[in-house]
Amino acid sequence: MSKSGRTVVWIAAAVLIGASGPLLPEFYVTLLNYIGLYALVALGLVVLTGVSGITSFGQAAFVGIGAYTTTVVTVTFGLSPWLGLVAGLVVSFVVALVLGAITLRLSGHYLPLGTICWSVSLYYVFGNMAELGGQLGVNGIPPITILGWPLDTGRSMYYLIWLCTLGAMLLTDNVLRSRVGRAMRALKYNGEMAESFGVNGSRMKLLVFVYAAVLAALSGWLYAHLLRFVNPAPFGINMSIEYLFMAVVGGAGYVWGAVLGSAVITILKELLQDILPSILGRNGNFEIIAFGALIILLLQANRDKGFGLLFELFDRKETGSAGANRLPKPMRVKPADPLLAARTVTRTFGGLVAVNKVTFDVRPASIVAVIGPNGAGKSTLFSLLTRLLDLNGGEVHFGGHRIDRLAPHELVRRGISRSYQHVRLVPDRTVLENVMLGGYCRTSRGPFAAAIGLGFEQELQLQGEAEAQLKRLGLLAHKDELAGNLSLGQQRLVEIARALASAPSLLLLDEPAAGLRHHEKEELARLLGELRSEGMTILLVEHDMRFVMTLADNIVVLNFGKMLAEGVPREVRANPVVLEAYLGKSVR
Amino acid sequence: MNSEIALILTQDGLVNGAIYALLALALILVFTVTRVIFVPQGEFVTYGALTFAALRQGYVPSVVLLLIIVGLLAAALEVRTAFQGPSFRKRILPAILYAGYPLLLAFLLYYVTGAPKGAAMQVIATLAIVAPLGPILWRIVFQPMASAPVLVLLIAAVALHLVLTGVGLLAFGPEGARTQPLFDAGFSLGVISISAQSIATIGASLVLIAVLFWAFNFTLRGKALRATAVNSVGARLVGVRPEMAATICFSLAGLVGAISGILISAITTIYYDTGLLIALKGFIGAIIGALVSYPLGAVGALMVGLIESFSSFWASAFKEALLFGLIVPILLWLSIARPMTDERE
Numbered sequence: 003m004s005k006s007g008r009t010v011v012w013i014a015a016a017v018l019i020g021a022s023g024p025l026l027p028e029f030y031v032t033l034l035n036y037i038g039l040y041a042l043v044a045l046g047l048v049v050l051t052g053v054s055g056i057t058s059f060g061q062a063a064f065v066g067i068g069a070y071t072t073t074v075v076t077v078t079f080g081l082s083p084w085l086g087l088v089a090g091l092v093v094s095f096v097v098a099l100v101l102g103a104i105t106l107r108l109s110g111h112y113l114p115l116g117t118i119c120w121s122v123s124l125y126y127v128f129g130n131m132a133e134l135g136g137q138l139g140v141n142g143i144p145p146i147t148i149l150g151w152p153l154d155t156g157r158s159m160y161y162l163i164w165l166c167t168l169g170a171m172l173l174t175d176n177v178l179r180s181r182v183g184r185a186m187r188a189l190k191y192n193g194e195m196a197e198s199f200g201v202n203g204s205r206m207k208l209l210v211f212v213y214a215a216v217l218a219a220l221s222g223w224l225y226a227h228l229l230r231f232v233n234p235a236p237f238g239i240n241m242s243i244e245y246l247f248m249a250v251v252g253g254a255g256y257v258w259g260a261v262l263g264s265a266v267i268t269i270l271k272e273l274l275q276d277i278l279p280s281i282l283g284r285n286g287n288f289e290i291i292a293f294g295a296l297i298i299l300l301l302q303a304n305r306d307k308g309f310g311l312l313f314e315l316f317d318r319k320e321t322g323s324a325g326a327n328r329l330p331k332p333m334r335v336k337p338a339d340p341l342l343a344a345r346t347v348t349r350t351f352g353g354l355v356a357v358n359k360v361t362f363d364v365r366p367a368s369i370v371a372v373i374g375p376n377g378a379g380k381s382t383l384f385s386l387l388t389r390l391l392d393l394n395g396g397e398v399h400f401g402g403h404r405i406d407r408l409a410p411h412e413l414v415r416r417g418i419s420r421s422y423q424h425v426r427l428v429p430d431r432t433v434l435e436n437v438m439l440g441g442y443c444r445t446s447r448g449p450f451a452a453a454i455g456l457g458f459e460q461e462l463q464l465q466g467e468a469e470a471q472l473k474r475l476g477l478l479a480h481k482d483e484l485a486g487n488l489s490l491g492q493q494r495l496v497e498i499a500r501a502l503a504s505a506p507s508l509l510l511l512d513e514p515a516a517g518l519r520h521h522e523k524e525e526l527a528r529l530l531g532e533l534r535s536e537g538m539t540i541l542l543v544e545h546d547m548r549f550v551m552t553l554a555d556n557i558v559v560l561n562f563g564k565m566l567a568e569g570v571p572r573e574v575r576a577n578p579v580v581l582e583a584y585l586g587k588s589v590r
Numbered sequence: 591m592n593s594e595i596a597l598i599l600t601q602d603g604l605v606n607g608a609i610y611a612l613l614a615l616a617l618i619l620v621f622t623v624t625r626v627i628f629v630p631q632g633e634f635v636t637y638g639a640l641t642f643a644a645l646r647q648g649y650v651p652s653v654v655l656l657l658i659i660v661g662l663l664a665a666a667l668e669v670r671t672a673f674q675g676p677s678f679r680k681r682i683l684p685a686i687l688y689a690g691y692p693l694l695l696a697f698l699l700y701y702v703t704g705a706p707k708g709a710a711m712q713v714i715a716t717l718a719i720v721a722p723l724g725p726i727l728w729r730i731v732f733q734p735m736a737s738a739p740v741l742v743l744l745i746a747a748v749a750l751h752l753v754l755t756g757v758g759l760l761a762f763g764p765e766g767a768r769t770q771p772l773f774d775a776g777f778s779l780g781v782i783s784i785s786a787q788s789i790a791t792i793g794a795s796l797v798l799i800a801v802l803f804w805a806f807n808f809t810l811r812g813k814a815l816r817a818t819a820v821n822s823v824g825a826r827l828v829g830v831r832p833e834m835a836a837t838i839c840f841s842l843a844g845l846v847g848a849i850s851g852i853l854i855s856a857i858t859t860i861y862y863d864t865g866l867l868i869a870l871k872g873f874i875g876a877i878i879g880a881l882v883s884y885p886l887g888a889v890g891a892l893m894v895g896l897i898e899s900f901s902s903f904w905a906s907a908f909k910e911a912l913l914f915g916l917i918v919p920i921l922l923w924l925s926i927a928r929p930m931t932d933e934r935e
Contacts, residue, residue: 057741059748101918107925111627111740111881115873116921122870123914130907239866243748250745287756294753301746302734 012172019164023157031156033268035228038163040248040264042221045170046214047249048260051306053178054210055190056106060117061245063124064215066237067094068222070128073140073232078133083146083227090219098215102208113211121242128234139233146227159228166224170217171257173453178257180452180461184439186210187255187428194390195426197410199419199504200443209449218245247297253310262309267293321434321482327459327466329444332417332505338402341366341539342387342508348395349379349386356382358563359396364508364556369530369540371550374560375583380543381423383560384512387541388420389413400508414443419506421497423513423543429486433477433496436485437468440503471499475529490517495526502533509533511542515549527553551575559583599899605788605857607895608795609850613872614879614887615802616846621881622819623839625740626732629747632869633754634844637720638851639860640758643767645712650699653761654719657692657726664729665689688726695719709772717848724844725837733833751866758862766859769852791853798846799888811838870914871898878920 026034043061051057071093072086105116129137145154146162153159177183185206188196193203226232244267252263274289300308340363349357357379364370372380385391387398389410398406400416408416419440427436441464447457472478475495480488485496494517501509514530515523523546530540530553544550550557550571557574559566561583567574574580613631620628637653644651665688672681695718699705706715731750732743773786806812817825818835826832854860854868871894878890897916902909 051741055739055741057745104918104922104925108921111744112877112921112924114741114744115627115877116917119870119874119914119917122867123911123917126908126911126914130911240752243752246745246748287759289756290752291756291760294749294751294756297749298731298746298753301738301742301749305735305738305742306745 008175012168016168019168020161023160028156031160033272035156035160035163037261037265037268038160038167039221039225039228040245040268041261042167042170042224043218043245044248044252044264045167045174045257045260046217047246048252048255048257048263049174049178049186050210050214051246051249052253052255052259052310053183053190054186054207056207056211057114057246058117058211058214059114059239059242059246060121060124061214061218062237062239062241063117063121064094064098064218065222065225065241066124066128066234067097068219069226069232069237070134070222071219072223072226073134073143076144077140077142083144083223086226087220087223090223091216094215094219095212098212099208102211106204106207106211117242118239121237122239125234125238128237135233137234139231141231143226143230143232145230153227156228159224163224163228166220167261170220171260175257176455177449177452178255180449181438181442181445181447181464182206182449182452184431184435185442187431188439191428192426194410195422196439198388198390198414199439199500200411200414202409202411247293250297250306251300251308253308253313256310256313258313259308259310262312266309270296321432321465324462324466324469327463328470329441329460329463329467329505332444339366340364341401342541343399344383344387344396345399346396347383347386347393347398349382349391350394356563357386357560360558360560360563360565361396362558362565362568364539364541366507366539367534367537368555369534369542369553370556370558371554372541372543372558372560373545373547373550374566377562378560379563380560381512382563384420384510384543388418388510414504414506417505417507418510419501419504419508420510421494421501421512421514423516425490425493425497427485427493427496427500430484432482433472433485433488434465434468434481436496437472437481437500437503438464440471440500441467441505443504468499468503471502472496474502475499476525491519491522494518495522498526498529506538508539508541511540511544513543513545515544515546523549595903599903600896601784601788603896603899604892605791605895606854606898607892608792609854609857610868610871610875610891610894611888612795612798612846612850612891613869614875614891615799615884616843617869617872617876618879618881618884618887619802619815620839620843621876623815623822624728624732624736624836625743626728627740627744627747628843629744629866629869630727630751630754631843631847631872632865632867633751633758634720634724634847634865635851635854635868636758636762636860636862636865637723637754638716638848639769639855640762640767640851640862641719641848642712642716642852642855643769643860644762645705645715646769648705650705651719651761653757654692654696654699656757656761657719657723658696660723660726660730661688661692664726667730667734688729691722713772713852716852717845720848720851721841721844724840724842724847728836728840733836736832736836755863755865758865762862764862766861766864767855768859769855771856787856791857794849794853798849802842803884815839867910871895874913874917874920877917877924880924 043065047058047061068090071090072083075081075086075089076083101116101120105113128134134140145152147153153162185196185201188199189201189203189206197203248263248267249260251266252259271289274292278288278292342364344360344362346359346361347357348355348359360383372383374380382391386393389408393406397404400418405413405416445460445464447460451457469478469481472481475498477492477495477499480492485493488496494514498511498514515526518526527549534540554571556569557571558568559574559580566583567577567580613635617628617631620626641651641653665685668681668685668688672678672685675681699715706712727750731746735742735746771785771787773790777784806816814825814830815835815838818830818832822832872891874894875891876887879887894913898909898913901912905912
């Protein structure tokens with residue numbers, strides 16, 4: 003959908019909500035109020051689960067924090083509900099920050115388990131603290147007042163609830179369409195890859211977790227002042243599960259999925275509660291059984307994409323051209339000589355020495371190839387240079403600075419970028435979006451600027467940059483296709499375009515010619531030569547000997563983790579030790 | 591608190607902890623082999639307890655119907671694959687088993703033997719009803735999406751937990767049940783009395799843990815399971831069928847759950863929806879073992895039992911709050927002790 007198309011949809015939604023307010027019967031106002039409140043929470047989960055691939059079974063507890071905080075502020079201390087809102091947001095922010103900081107460093111499944119446990123804990127705190135009314139709850143919460151006008155009916159709250167929900171959706175949608183959204187999706191697809199293009203994974207996850215918690219707390223604040231009463235029941239684990247189901251049903255990563263999901267689940271629940279007992283002729287919580295079974299079927303049918311495919315139909319887009327917009331060239335220090343220096347780099351796995359005291363230099367504006375039989379340690383060496391693995395010994399210097407202690411996401415900002423042996427593109431995003439991720443490190447537009455639409459010029463510059471790189475690799479015509487739909491050879495080239503979009507001074511290519519056809523290889527060799535003449539330095543791993551021998555200025559030969567030889571192609575080709583490693587010992 | 595009370599609390603804590611340890615082991619087993627975080631493990635405990643309670647009262651609970659329904663579903667799935675795949679005969683056998691076993695069991699219980707008399711037969715009948723739900727539910731819920739990410743499997747597990755809770759209410763009703771201890775005897779040790787039931791509970795846990803340990807380390811099937819846990823692709827290449835591994839795991843999980851249910855039903859009143867809390871306590875133990883280490887998981891679960899019994903003495907209203915709040919310092923400790931090593935699942 004085009005940008006103007008999106009604007010029309012948002013305005014139409016706002017007008018529809020505003021105009022329907024006075025017309026709807028009371029029952030529908032109540033129903034829509036709940037859908038709006040739930041959608042707010044589900045929206046947080048859409049970002050958390052659908053986009054970023056982490057999940058929480060504790061969102062209801064954050065709703066509870068928002069609701070109970072404003073209850074204490076307004077009932078116990080008799081202060082304004084607006085202070086209650088601020089306090090609720092602050093408390094949920096702090097709690098989420100602490101929990102997220104300790105949980106998100108662990109691998110993926112600890113967060114959902116942790117959130118289940120601590121939300122059960124919080125539920126019992128709500129239910130057992132006499133100050134919070136225990137299981138009976140607290141009555142007499144005052145209504146929210148705006149300019150002295152109390153919002154004391156469901157109908158008046160209807161406007162505020164949907165203002166909050168639509169507003170949050172719009173802001174979130176803006177963020178998801180920015181570089182931050184691309185970074186989140188890359189993180190879900192492959193954390194290592196996202197890090198290597200400058201995404202600080204743990205910080206990004208923390209941001210998303212805190213954001214989802216704050217949205218839930220906002221929903222809790224609205225809920226408390228809508229019902230004017232709180233008790234612990236709606237903040238238990240079952241409600242958390244329902245929120246997650248809403249996000250799953252709504253689909254993978256679309257803000258409208260939050261509304262769709264909460265509407266489907268809320269209405270379905272109403273219907274099932276009415277219909278099932280009358281069909282089956284007895285009472286019981288049949289809706290829970292039907293619900294669970296439906297969710298399982300949905301997951302079996304298409305994993306966590308839910309009805310997100312519906313939105314994809316509307317989201318097929320043709321982006322315009324960004325024209326001559328470009329990102330400014332990064333300011334980097336003058337390249338040192340050697341640009342990259344590996345000094346006795348060593349890595350062991352248990353007893354196996356995968357890379358053994360490897361020492362070599364890469365001079366600026368040259369192409370160096372690392373070759374060796376399978377299992378020689380080439381890929382491990384690459385992982386060591388790009389900080390995906392820790393060194394057991396030795397040092398790596400880049401541009402005169404030691405880099406073997408840096409975090410992976412810091413390397414790309416210094417000018418090191420890479421492609422992967424096994425293609426790591428986000429398959430369900432467009433080629434253009436994938437390449438734009440490469441320029442992530444050269445841009446700075448944060449989530450807040452993106453949310454309110456500031457700094458859009460930079461987005462355009464980034465798009466222009468990505469288009470220029472795609473053009474260079476002859477893939478501009480494919481920019482709006484999904485990356486996963488391209489042929490393997492084309493995907494490799496997209497990876498190179500993505501790496502180039504980060505404007506590296508050192509480009510690391512892991513088997514770039516594998517899967518390319520003959521003329522594509524020649525084309526690639528021509529491009530790499532061209533990059534070299536522009537001053538770029540390239541280090542590559544490659545099996546195609548003709549490709550390597552004609553292109554490389556210098557060759558490093560590895561075998562069983564050890565350096566066998568180093569030199570210009572002619573020397574290496576004549577080196578008896580190298581011949582023996584490749585062809586076996588002479589029988590003579 | 592005097593030492594007498596402390597000893598009583600310790601005894602309570604150890605007995606509960608032994609059951610949580612069993613559950614923690616089952617959870618770790620299922621997770622390492624199949625990547626399913628098996629939240630419904632708790633429902634196996636409640637089903638075991640409530641089925642046993644019903645049998646003790648002399649009637650066959652209608653949960654047998656559930657077994658028949660899911661058995662037929664699993665058989666239908668097998669038949670479908672049988673018609674699609676090349677090895678028709680290989681597939682049709684499990685189909686017959688999935689459909690036949692529940693029907694045969696129901697026939698026996700309703701028309702031949704009636705509700706079994708005698709504690710031993712009641713225990714066996716409980717296990718025969720509840721444990722097979724494990725592999726059957728795996729077949730219909732998880733196998734069709736066995737390659738899905740851990741998170742998707744977890745969401746499915748939670749959905750299954752909801753289904754089983756709902757069915758539990760239908761099958762057993764809203765009333766809780768508590769059984770008479772199987773072993774009435776007891777003896778005094780100094781100032782405190784030790785019931786034979788608690789000895790039996792701890793003993794049964796120890797025996798089960800020992801058997802599992804032996805099976806994993808010294809039998810071919812056990813080694814196959816461990817191989818699958820370490821590297822499922824590699825295990826498949828050397829001939830371990832992942833379906834076989836998963837079936838064994840879920841059978842063990844069902845069995846362990848049902849046994850835990852029988853043991854716990856004499857200690858505390860079990861309702862149809864108690865399962866989640868019990869499973870979560872096992873989970874805390876399993877998380878202490880970082881979901882991979884059996885000994886650490888068992889020790890963690892014992893700790894959970896002890897903390898539970900002591901906190902119920904000091905602050906009974908906040909017992910659960912304290913216990914589940916415990917997860918925060920544990921995660922903190924884990925995040926320091928085991929910094930991010932494995933990003934992808």
